[in-house]
Amino acid sequence: MKVLKFGGKSLANGDALKNALDIISREAVKGKIFIVFSARGNSTNELEALLEAAARGEEFRSNLKKFFAYQTFPSSALDFKNEYQEIEQLLEGVSLLGEYSLKIKDRLLAYGELLSCKTAARLLAERGFNVRFTDSRKLIKTDEKYGSALVLLDISEKNVKEYFKDAKPDTIEVVTGFIGSNLQNQTTTLGRNGSNYSATLLASFLDAEEVQNWTNVNGVYTANPELVPDAQIIQSLSYREANELANFGTNVLHAKTILPLVEKKIPIKILNSFNPEGSGTLINDKGSGKGIKAVSVIRKVALIGIEGRGLLGRVGIDGRIFSALSREGISVRIISQASSERGIGFIVDQENAEKARTILSNEFAREIELLDISEIGINTDVAVVSVIGKNLNFLDQSYGALRRNGVRIYLLNNTINGEHISLVIDVRDLKKAVNVIHGHIFGAFRKLNLLLFGKGNVGSALIDQIINTRERVFERRNLKLNLVAIADSKRLVLSANGLDKEWKQQLLTEGKQNYKVEEIIAFAKEHHLENVVVVDNTASKELVDFYPLFAESNFDIVASNKHANTREYAFYSSLRKILKKKQRTFLYETNVGAGLPLIDTIKLLHVSGDRIQRIRGVFSGTLSYIFNQYSESDREFYSILLDAVKKGFTEPDPREDLSGNDVGRKLLILAREIDLKNEFEEVKIESLIPPGMRNGITVDEFFSREQELNDWFDKRKKALNPGEVLRYVGELDAEKGTLEVKLVAVPKESTMGEIRGADSIFEIYTESYGDNPLVILGAGAGAQVTARGVYSDILRLAETL
Ligand code: ASP
Ligand code: MG
Secondary structure: OOOEEEEEEHHOOOOOHHHHHHHHHHHHHHOOEEEEEOOOOOHHHHHHEEEHHHHHHOHHHHHHHHHHHHHHHHOOOOOOOOHHHHHHHHHHHHHHHHHOHHHHHHHHHHHHHHHHHHHHHHHHHHOOOOEEEEEHHOOOEEOOOOOOOOHHHHHHHHHHHHOOOOOOOEEEEEEEEEEEEEOOEEEEEOOOHHHHHHHHHHHHHHHOEEEEEEEEOOOOOOOOOOOOOOOOOEEEEEEEHHHHHHHOOOOOOHHHHHHEEEEHOOOOEEEOOOOOOOOOOEOOOOOOOOOEEEEHHHHHHHHEEEOOOOHOOOOOHHHHHHHHHHOOOOOOOOOOEEOOOOEEEEEEEHHHHHHHHHHHHHHHHHHOOOOOOOEEEEEEEEEEEOOOOOOOHHHHHHHHHHHOOOOOEEEEEEEEOOOOOEEEHOOOOOHHHHHHHHHHHHHOOOOEEEEOOOOOOHHHHHHHHHHHHHHHHHHOOOOOEEEEEEEOEEEEEEEEOOOOHHHHHHHHHHOHHHHHHHHHHHHHHHHOOOOOOEOOOOOOOOHHHHHHHHHHOOOOEEOOOOOOHHHHHHOOOHHHHHHHHHHOEEEOOOHHHOOOOOOHHHHHHHHHOOOOOEEEEEOOOOHHHHHHHHHHHHHHEEEEEEEHHHOOOOOOHHHHHHHHHHHHHHHHHHHHHHHOOOOHEEEEEEOOOHHHOOOOOOHHHHOHHHHHHHHHHHHHHHHHOOOOEEEEEEEEOOOOOOOEEEEEEOOOOOOOOOOOOOOEEEEEEEEEEEOOOOEEEEOOHHHHHHHHHHHHHHHHHHHHH
C-alpha cells in the first residue's frame, strides 16, 4: 500500500489537477493507494484572508463567491451549497463580533482540505474508480492547541487501524490532510503544511510501503535554485540528513513530518507532479551513504555583538546573556566568541533584535554604567549560510574563495563533528557567497564570469574560440566560462547569464554606445557575480587606467594589451601592490611571444633562484618574417614588406613595427619580470625606418618612397660576411643592466639564423644553463595563436580558484 500526498500547487485548476489525477490513476492500477490532499491552489491563504476581512467588518461575499467558483470549476457535478452556507455563517459571526478565535479559524481553514478531497473523490469516480472519501477529523485526534495541534498518537493509530481494517483493495482512499479534532470533537489543524504530516502518520499507522510526496519542485536541491542556478537535485537522503536540512532552512519537509516514518523505515519520495518522470529525491533510512551536502540560507536574522574590556576573563557573562534572552523566549542560533573573551557575537531572528538589545541593556545596566561593556550592537544586514553534511575540507576550500570574492565573514561556526558549518555574512553578498560555496563543495564546477574588452583580431578570435570550445572545457575541467560583457571602443553588451554565438550581431545592433567602464563594474556587483575576470585584448592606454579599480573590485585580469606593463615603473609597481593586497591575479603571457610559454618560464626560473644573466631573441614575428625572407632571397626589401602587409603581419602603418618600439616594449616587460626597474626610455632602440621617413610623412607617402627603403636595407645586406644573415634582435643583459634592440648579423647556421617563417625565438642564459641557453622557439605572432595564449591564461587562472 502506498500513500500519495499532493500539495496545493499540484492541485490547482487546469493542467495541475489533471496531472495529479493522471498520476493517481496510474498508481491506482498498480495497487492499493491512499491519497492525501492539501487544500487546492492557494485556498488556505484565501480562507485566511476572508476571515481577516470579515473580522475587519469588510464585505467578504464577493470573494467568497470567487472562492467557490474556483472550487467547483473542475466538474459541473460538484455541489458545494452546504459548504458555502456553513462558511458564510461562520464569517457572518466573525463579522458581527469583529474578531475570531483560533478555534474558529481552524474550523474555517478545514474547508480547504474538505473541498479539495471531495473534489478528488468526485473526479476519480468520474474516471471510473471506486473511491472512498474520509474526513480525517474522525480519525486523527489531537490536543487543544488550535492552529498547531499535537496529534495524540495512540488514539489516532487505533482509530485509523480500526477504520481501515476492512478496506477494499481496489478502492482509492481519499483522506483529508492537515485537519483533526480534539477530544471534544472540535476541529483542529496540524500547522501550516500539515498535510505532509497527515500523510506520514497515515503511512506509519498502516505500514505503507512508501509515501510519495507530490510537489511542484523536482526534489530536494543542493541549494535554493532561485539563488543558485547550478543547484542540483539530491538523489537520496537519510532521515537524519533530511532532518538536518529541514532544521537549516531548506524547504523540504518539516522535521516532525519525517519522524513517523523512521521507526518503520518507510521511504518517502519528493516528486514533481509537473514532471512525473523525474527521479525526485528519495529519503529513507540509508541515504546515499556519502553524507549529504547542501548549502542553505537563513535570512531575516540579526547579528548582536557585545563588547567591552570588562568581559575579559569574567566568569558568568555568557550564562547571563543566554538566560536573560531565553527567559523572554528569544532563541539564539549561532554563537561565536573571541578567545580573549573580550567580545561575543550571536545571531537571533531579526524580529527579536531590538527586544534582545533592550533585554541585554537591562541585564547589563551596571556593567554598561561602569563602562565594562562598551556596546551592544545590532547588525540586521546579515544572513547565515550553512553548509550541511560532512565537509571537512570545506573551510580550506571555500574560505579563501570567499575572501578572494570580497565576501566579508562576520562569524564562523563549525560543529565539533564537522557536520555543518555556518557563516554569517553581509546580506548584500549572499547570492555571491552561496554560489561560490556551492561551486566549491560540489566541485561540480567552477564558473568564471568574463568581461571582455576588444573585438579586434585577437579579441574576436578569442571570443569565438571560447564559444566553440566551452562545452569541451566544461566536460574536461568542470569549468564554466560565462561571457558577461563584450565591449569594443564604441559599444557594450552585457548579460549576466552570458552571451552566445550572436554576440557580434548583438554588439552591433543592441550595443550601448558611449558606455563607461564603471557601468560594467557596477553591473558585475549588482548581479553578485563571482570569479570575475577582465580580459583586455585592446591596445588601449585608457583601459589600463582602470586596472587598479578592477583589482579593487576583486576582479582578476588577463591581458594581451601590453600597456600596463610598459608604462612608468611607478604605475607598474603600484598596480602590483594593489593586486597583492586584494589577492588578485594578473596574467599576460601573450605580451611577449604571443602564445609561447615565455613569461611563465622566466618567472619560474627567477623565483626558483636561477639567476638570469641574459635574454636574447627575435621578439617580433613580423620582423622575423621580413628578415627571414630578405636574408634568403634576392628580392628587394620593398616587395617583401608589401608581402608582409598583404599577409596581415604588420600594423596598418608598418613603421610601428620598423621603429622597433614594440620590440623595445617586450624587452622591457621581460626585464621587469626579473626585477629590473627600467623605464622604456632606457631601452636603446635602433630604428629600422630610414631617417628621412620617420616623422612628418603619411603612410601613403611612406609607401611611395620604394627606392629609399630598398637602398637603406641594401647597404646592410651588402655588409654581411658570407654565411651570415640579418636578424632584428632584442637583448637584455642583466649583469650590465642594458636593454638593446638592434639589427645584427648572425651565422646562418646558428639557432637564431635558422628560424623560418614568422617564428620568434628566445634564448635565456642563466647560471645553471651556462653557455647553453634555454631556447623557446615557435610562432610568436598571429591573432589565432595570441588568442590561444590568452585563452590559456584564462584557464590557468581558473586553476587558482
Ligand atoms: N493547506 C494547509 C496549508 O496550506 C496544509 C497543507 O498544505 O499541507 O498550510
Ligand atoms: Mg501546502
